[in-house]
Amino acid sequence: MNAGANNRVTVALGARSYAIAIADGLLDTAMDSLADYAGRDRMIVVTDENVAKLQLPRLTETAGAAGVTLHPIILPPGEATKNWIQLETLTDQLLALGVERGDHIVALGGGVIGDLTGFAAAIVKRGCGFVQIPTTLLAQVDSSVGGKTAINSRAGKNLIGAFHQPGFVLIDPSVLDTLPPRELRAGYAEVVKYGLIDDADFFAWCEAHGADLLAGDRAAQTEAIRRSVTAKARIVAEDETERSGRRALLNLGHTFGHALEAETGFSDALLHGEAVAAGICLAFAYSARRDLCSAADAERVAAHFSDAGLPNGLAAAGVQTDGATLTAHMMHDKKMEGGTLPFLLARGIGETFLARDVDLSDVAAFLDEVD
Ligand code: NAD
Ligand code: GLY
Numbered sequence: 001m002n003a004g005a006n007n008r009v010t011v012a013l014g015a016r017s018y019a020i021a022i023a024d025g026l027l028d029t030a031m032d033s034l035a036d037y038a039g040r041d042r043m044i045v046v047t048d049e050n051v052a053k054l055q056l057p058r059l060t061e062t063a064g065a066a067g068v069t070l071h072p073i074i075l076p077p078g079e080a081t082k083n084w085i086q087l088e089t090l091t092d093q094l095l096a097l098g099v100e101r102g103d104h105i106v107a108l109g110g111g112v113i114g115d116l117t118g119f120a121a122a123i124v125k126r127g128c129g130f131v132q133i134p135t136t137l138l139a140q141v142d143s144s145v146g147g148k149t150a151i152n153s154r155a156g157k158n159l160i161g162a163f164h165q166p167g168f169v170l171i172d173p174s175v176l177d178t179l180p181p182r183e184l185r186a187g188y189a190e191v192v193k194y195g196l197i198d199d200a201d202f203f204a205w206c207e208a209h210g211a212d213l214l215a216g217d218r219a220a221q222t223e224a225i226r227r228s229v230t231a232k233a234r235i236v237a238e239d240e241t242e243r244s245g246r247r248a249l250l251n252l253g254h255t256f257g258h259a260l261e262a263e264t265g266f267s268d269a270l271l272h273g274e275a276v277a278a279g280i281c282l283a284f285a286y287s288a289r290r291d292l293c294s295a296a297d298a299e300r301v302a303a304h305f306s307d308a309g310l311p312n313g314l315a316a317a318g319v320q321t322d323g324a325t326l327t328a329h330m331m332h333d334k335k336m337e338g339g340t341l342p343f344l345l346a347r348g349i350g351e352t353f354l355a356r357d358v359d360l361s362d363v364a365a366f367l368d369e370v371d
Contacts, residue, residue, distance in 0.1 A: 007226060011145060011165070011233040013240060018168045020145060020229050022222060026172040027058045030133065031066035037131070037168060038104040042069040044097055046090065046117040047108040048077040051135050054178040056108060071097050075113070079266060082116050082151045084160075090120045094128075104129040104167050110136035110183075111143035111272075115158070118149030122164035132169040136179055137187025137221075138273050140171045141194075141228035142250075146236040156332050157258070157266060163241050171229070173221045184214060185309050186273025189253075189280070191224045192308075194231040196280060196301065197249050200350030202227055203304075210308050245342075245354045248335065252344040252352050253280030255330055260317050262329035270317055277310035278317040285313070286366050287345040297348050315371045323367030327360045 007022040026033075034043055043063075047056055052074045063070040073093050075081050094105065105128055107117035114132055121130035132144035150161025176184060188210065195203030205227070213220040232250070239246035257272075257279025264270040270278075284298040302312040311317040319326075335342055343358040 007222070009226070009229050009233050012237040013165060016165050018166060020169040020171060020233065022171040022173070022225055022229070024172060024174045024218060024222070026170050027055065027133065027175060028062060030170055030172075031059055031062045031068050031070075033170065034104070034106065034131065035066050035068050038129070040103065041067055042071060043106055044071045044073065044094065044099060044103065045106040045108050046073045046075065046113060046120075048075050048081065048110075048113055050077045051109045051113070055135055055175050059108070075116070077112070079112060079152070081112050082158075084151065084153070086116060087120060087151050090116065091124050094120060094124050099124060099128055101125050101128050104131045106131045106133060107144075107166075108133045108135060109139070110134065111139045114139050114143050115148070115150050115161070118147070118164050118166065119151055119161055122149055122162040127164070129167045130164070132166045134169070134171060135175045137176060137184050137225075138190055139187075140173070140176075140225050141187060142190045142232065144169050144171070145229050145232045146247075147240070152266075156334075157261075159334065165240075169229075171225055173218060173225060176221060177216070181214070182271065183273075186271040186277075188214060188224075188308055189273040189277035189305070189310055191228050192304065193250070193252050193276065193280060194228050196284075196346065196349060197231070197252055197352045198350055199227075199231065200348075202231075203349050207304055210304070214308060248342065248354050249344065249352050251335070252346075253277070253283050255279065255333055255335070255341065255343055256282040256286075256326075258333060259326040259329040260314075260319050262332075263319050263321050263326060264317075270311075270319075274311050274317065277305045277308075278313055278319075281305055281312040282314070282367075282370070283344055284346055285370055286343075286363065287347070289366055290345070293346045293348045293351070297346070300349065313371050314367065323364030326367050327364040330360065330363075 009020040107114045134140045134144035147165035150158035209220045257275035261275045281302045287293040288295045288298040305312040345355045
C-alpha cells in the first residue's frame with residue numbers, strides 16, 4: 001500500500017496485529033494491494049447500493065489490470081441491513097461463491113456494511129479473513145478498527161455479534177467527497193470523542209480545525225483520521241474485548257446517546273453520531289452537576305458540538321421525553337453489570353473515567369432538569 005510511514009498505524013494484537021493505511025487515492029490502487037495481501041486472483045466485495053454507485057467503480061475499473069476477478073455483493077443501505085435476514089442473504093451468497101477460510105472478504109462501506117460483513121466473516125466456515133475499506137468518516141475513525149462486529153436483534157442494537165479483527169484496514173479520505181454533509185458531521189462526533197476521552201490537545205485541535213474538516217479540507221480530514229485511529233488502536237491493544245474497562249472509555253456519550261436513539265426509533269430522525277454528540281454533552285453536563293468537572297468544561301464541549309452543527313442536548317436532538325422513560329431505555333444496555341450500569345463521566349476535557357456508582361434515578365432527575 002502506498003501510504004507514507006506517518007500514515008500507517010498498527011493495531012498491536014500479537015499474531016493478529018494488523019495495519020491501518022491512510023492516504024488519498026488508496027482506493028484506486030486497492031486491487032493491487034488486496035491481490036498482494038490476500039494472494040488471491042478473485043476478491044469478494046460487500047457493499048451497499050449507495051457506495052456501489054459512488055465508490056465501487058474505483059475497484060471494478062482497476063480489478064482487471066490487477067489480475068483480479070471481483071465479485072460484488074450489493075446490499076440495501078441503512079441500519080435495517082444489520083439484521084438476521086441480510087446476514088442470511090450475505091452468508092448464502094458467500095457460500096454460493098465458494099468462499100474459503102483463506103479468503104479475505106472486503107467490506108466497502110460505512111459501519112453498517114463493516115459490522116455485518118465482519119460478523120459474516122466471523123461465522124462463515126467458522127471464520128474467514130476480512131478487510132475493511134471504510135467509506136464514512138464514522139467508519140474510518142471508529143467502526144472499521146477494533147474488530148467489533150454485529151447485527152441488531154428485536155431486543156436491541158448490536159446484541160448479536162463477535163469480536164473478529166480485520167486483516168487490514170485501508171482508509172482513503174477522498175471517498176468522503178461523496179458523503180452527505182450530515183453523515184460527515186455525524187462521524188465528526190466520534191473524532192471529537194477521542195479528544196474528550198484522554199487527549200485535551202486533540203480536543204483543542206478539533207476546536208481549531210473542525211470547521212475546515214467539515215468543509216472538506218483534506219489535510220484536516222486526514223490528520224483527524226490519523227489521530228483518531230491511533231487513539232483507537234492504542235485502546236484496543238490495551239483491552240481488545242472490553243474486559244478491563246479501558247475500551248469502555250470509547251463508549252463516552254453512548255449510554256445517554258443510546259437512550260436518545262431508542263426514543264427516536266433508531267431512525268434517520270437522529271443518526272448514531274448525532275446521538276453520540278448529544279450524549280457526550282449530557283455526560284459532561286451530568287458530570288458538572290455532580291461537581292466532577294467544571295461547568296466551564298461542559299459548556300466548552302457543548303459549544304463545540306453546536307458550532308459543528310451537531311445536537312448538544314435533549315432539545316437539539318429533538319427529544320422531549322421525561323427522564324424515567326430515557327433511563328428505562330438504558331436498562332437494556334449491553335454494559336449492565338449485576339443490575340447496575342457503569343457510566344462514562346468526566347473530570348474535565350481529556351479526563352473521562354468509568355463510574356460504577358451512578359444511580360439511574362439521579363440520572364432521570366437530571367434529564368428532567370436539562371434541555
Ligand atoms: P452507514 O453505514 O449506514 O452509512 C451511512 C450512509 O452513508 C448510508 O446511507 C451509506 O450508504 C452512505 N455512504 C457510505 N459511504 C458513502 C460515501 N463515501 N459516499 C456517499 N454515501 C456513502 O452508517 P455509519 O454511520 O457509517 O455506521 C453506523 C453503524 O456503525 C451503526 O450500525 C453502528 O452501530 C456501527 N458502529 C460500529 C462500531 C464498531 O466498533 N464496530 C463503532 C461505531 C459504530
Ligand atoms: N466503538 C466502540 C468500540 O469499538 O469499542
